[in-house]
Amino acid sequence: MDTLLITQQDLKQIVARVGIHALMDGLLHSLERALQEFDETQTEVRKREGFLLEAPQPGVLEWMPVMRKGDSVTLKIVSYAPANPRRFGIPTIIANNSLYDVQTGHLRALVDGVLATALRTGAASAIASKYLAHPDSRVVGLVGCGAQAVTQLHALSRVFGIERVLAYDIDPDVQKSLPARVAFLGLEVLPAPLEVVEAQADILCTATSVEVGAGPVIRGTALKPHVHINAVGSDLPGKIELPLAVLERSLVCPDFLAQALVEGECQQLSPEKIGPHLVELAKEPARFQAWRQRGTVFDSTGFALEDQVVTEVLLQHALALGLGTVVQLENINGSALDPYGYVFPRPGLEVAA
């Protein structure tokens, strides 16, 4: 049986033929609809679990499973290894997304998870910002200018009329290199000191590799009253980016509450101080509309539903364009009753394939 691989080269073809903006717009549309239609009796999302990695900097390797009952399981395996860029010149976050048929357990597809994760994390922030940020938000602040900042800004730029982007990173080289990386957006992107970013942003995205116990990353003492913050970096117990005082005066909306309580900014809050989660926002945006004039936080730890959606979006593009590589990975073309059927042909035994 076929397993379809969507590799880096296929992604390049998808972007070339679909267009980077159309790809993001389609994902925004699909993800928002999936959130609006989410039904926990039909879709089972598991909290991320994983191993702690004891590399030079602590990291994790985790699995994020989600099942659409009667249809498919999507399972992302994702690692967070913050020393990767400096040590190996490769991304902090590496992942793959696999898709299984629940009737048989067959691996239908395996898709890169690096681009997929960046895309869906950006899309989730843009959707949360649509519900929570001031509708006339014009200044985006980026705290942390690494890989995730690129898709945070890209996704936000598809939803808001951004006039200026102020960008800060603790690493001056990373800060300096951001404008070229996001030049395709045609926005004014200025490196700026942290206090300027904090003071001027209507929408602030924190996407840092701050170490466990070293946060918060921002000061939060001179934010705009209506600021909306997408807190993207928290993804480990003890890793936080926002001061407690900011959380306490804001409406804090996690993507996935059970996980945010363990790994997100919500670690700092008791459950009764936490606002609606992303699905609630998507289902009833009007209910929380008044908050667009006040301080809000999207606590983005990463939600397996987002991985399901982006995997399907990328697969749909690949299928429509005839892309991808088919492999017979699983040893199932042979006899159902004979694991040696195909791999060890013997006289008198028929083999299906």
Added chain:
Amino acid sequence: MDTLLITQQDLKQIVARVGIHALMDGLLHSLERALQEFDETQTEVRKREGFLLEAPQPGVLEWMPVMRKGDSVTLKIVSYAPANPRRFGIPTIIANNSLYDVQTGHLRALVDGVLATALRTGAASAIASKYLAHPDSRVVGLVGCGAQAVTQLHALSRVFGIERVLAYDIDPDVQKSLPARVAFLGLEVLPAPLEVVEAQADILCTATSVEVGAGPVIRGTALKPHVHINAVGSDLPGKIELPLAVLERSLVCPDFLAQALVEGECQQLSPEKIGPHLVELAKEPARFQAWRQRGTVFDSTGFALEDQVVTEVLLQHALALGLGTVVQLENINGSALDPYGYVFPRPGLEVAA
């Protein structure tokens, strides 16, 4: 960065060039050594978790993670869909095994898990039998003649001087087809009624798809006093193959206690009635030697360490033979800080690959 795929076709080449017996012998050797050397401070094995599938028959899709600290994570994704053979002509158990570098999180290899699971499950039973079965065991009884029976018998045949095999399956067609599937072993394999199999076996393997709540599968009232049973089928809460009375009078040895208590025959026992686990047997076989004259049970639920070993054995063969397909699955050949670096080339931005 390269991800090496070991597909069904590669497995066929490995078997053709290494030989099916040498493959099994090498696995038996590697697995026994891994059990003997197992150090829980260095290797972290997680209990299997998963989704319940609501197909025509209940099944599961599960993940089995194991980390060798400072080196690698092996993660098997495995499904159990007992209606597969009848409905789709494909195996009950479908799986893939992936191997990650813990320094970076990079997916180093992806290997079929169907053959791998059958091989390692057979090997585990043979090793447990070596420690627990009567050393002069000559009659093997198989209860359940599906895919797993093939490798149970193959692995046992590499350790014991088997003279006769008695095979029972609730499905007469499956029972009848077994002798041809294991003819390559050159053993006398006879279909037999369940009571004959039970009465004559020195080593009994139960590997059935009995439904939850429908067990036990054997009666256990006329077993040989020294019988060793490899109970392979239990892998779900409520799924059991052996009567409680057999467990109560036997030394019951789980592969992985925490999991066997939830999914194995050990579900039926209170913890104090459970004997040494497989690692303890491998480390101190002499301590349990007297049990070879008495009734024993290997409660095989599947141990992620076995998946780690078989994945590495298959990879080593593939590398030695120059087999496998290299793909650039992950979008990491580009800029560490730019998820669009490779997939969306822009003037002025360098791309590594």
